[in-house]
Amino acid sequence: IAGITQAPTSQILAAGRRMTLRCTQDMRHNAMYWYRQDLGLGLRLIHYSNTAGTTGKGEVPDGYSVSRANTDDFPLTLASAVPSQTSVYFCASSSTGNTEAFFGQGTRLTVV
Amino acid sequence: GQNIDQPTEMTATEGAIVQINCTYQTSGFNGLFWYQQHAGEAPTFLSYNVLDGLEEKGRFSSFLSRSKGYSYLLLKELQMKDSASYLCAVLDSNYQLIWGAGTKLIIKP
Numbered sequence: 001i002a003g004i005t006q007a008p009t010s011q012i013l014a015a016g017r018r019m020t021l022r023c024t025q026d027m028r029h030n031a032m033y034w035y036r037q038d039l040g041l042g043l044r045l046i047h048y049s050n051t052a053g054t055t056g057k058g059e060v061p062d063g064y065s066v067s068r069a070n071t072d073d074f075p076l077t078l079a080s081a082v083p084s085q086t087s088v089y090f091c092a093s094s095s096t097g098n099t100e101a102f103f104g105q106g107t108r109l110t111v112v
Numbered sequence: 113g114q115n116i117d118q119p120t121e122m123t124a125t126e127g128a129i130v131q132i133n134c135t136y137q138t139s140g141f142n143g144l145f146w147y148q149q150h151a152g153e154a155p156t157f158l159s160y161n162v163l164d165g166l167e168e169k170g171r172f173s174s175f176l177s178r179s180k181g182y183s184y185l186l187l188k189e190l191q192m193k194d195s196a197s198y199l200c201a202v203l204d205s206n207y208q209l210i211w212g213a214g215t216k217l218i219i220k221p
Contacts (some may be wrong), residue, residue, distance in 0.1 A: 033209075042116065042211035043155070050189035055159070069113070090154060098143055098162075098203055 003027070006091050006104035008019040011052050021107050022082050023078045023091030031094045033058075033064060036087040048102065049074055070074065081111045114138045116212035118200050123218045132141050132185045132198050132215045140205020146185045149198040149214065155199055158185070179195055186218075195219045 002027040013019050019040065030051045035043040046060030049068040061087060066076045074093075078085055088108050092101040115137045124130040136144070143162040144207040147155035161167055161183060177178035185198055197214040204210055 035211075040213060042213045043120070043201075043209075044211070045208060048208070097206060099155040100145065102159060103211070105154050 003103045004091060004093055004102050006107050008107060009105065010108040011110070013078075013109060014082050015082055015111055021078075021089055021091075021110070023074045023076070023104055024072050025070060025074075025091075025093045025102070027093060027095070028071060029093035029095050029102070031096065032068065033092045033094075034064070034074070034076045035090045035092065036053070036060065036071075036085075037090060037106075038087050046076065046089075056097055056099045062094070063105065081109075083111045085109065086111045114117045114202075114204065114209055114210045116200055116202060118198075118212040118215045120213070121216045121218065123220060125200070126190055126192060126219055126221050128190050129186065129188050130217065132187070132189060132200075132217065134185070134200035134212055136181050136200070136202045136212075137181070138204045138210055142177060142203040142205065142207055143212055144174075144183050145187045145203070145209070146172075146183075146202045147201065149199055150196045151196070158198075188215075190219050192219050192221070 007022045033048045034046040047053045047066040052071045091104040094101040118134045146158040149155040159174040166175045171188045176183045199214045200212040201209045
């Protein structure tokens with residue numbers, strides 16, 4: 001089934017540890033995004049990529065990095081996790097900037 | 113700054129009609145999206161408006177007024193499965209989505 005897949009679905013992580021959240025899509029979408037969603041706040045963009053080989057910073061990029069080596073994969077790395085990074089993380093993709101975005105099922109991350 | 117406002121929570125009765133409003137102030141405008149998000153799940157696309165007027169899609173309709181910075185999502189013949197959060201998002205001049213915090217819709221029998 002075509003779509004976008006995230007892994008892991010949930011994780012408890014010790015503060016200071018490094019963690020990579022994986023995201024893969026098979027829809028050949030050019031644009032990919034990482035959001036975090038916290039209670040009472042809207043989805044906030046962390047990083048994005050408009051096409052393979054390029055990335056950009058969103059609203060809340062500090063403490064996170066991304067890479068886009070190919071069209072399908074867009075991993076998000078937390079270099080040294082802190083408790084404020086406890087959140088639900090969604091990866092999304094779209095064919096172009098002004099078309100609907102498709103979301104992965106989310107990763108629930110708890111940093112303790 | 114950029115801002116999207118929508119009510120935090122609304123309650124409606126099964127079979128009734130509900131209108132969820134969204135007002136926005138953004139740097140540029142390239143369209144407005146509505147998404148539905150059930151608890152614990154990912155957002156899913158409902159509608160996209162870029163021109164003024166009403167877009168109807170089954171039981172759901174979305175309206176846009178660019179001059180007023182205003183949109184609404186209209187849900188008719190409410191069903192219990194419509195209980196969810198409804199997210200309004202605006203595509204700004206850089207083609208980045210700016211998201212509202214979402215409206216939690218509670219449907220009562």
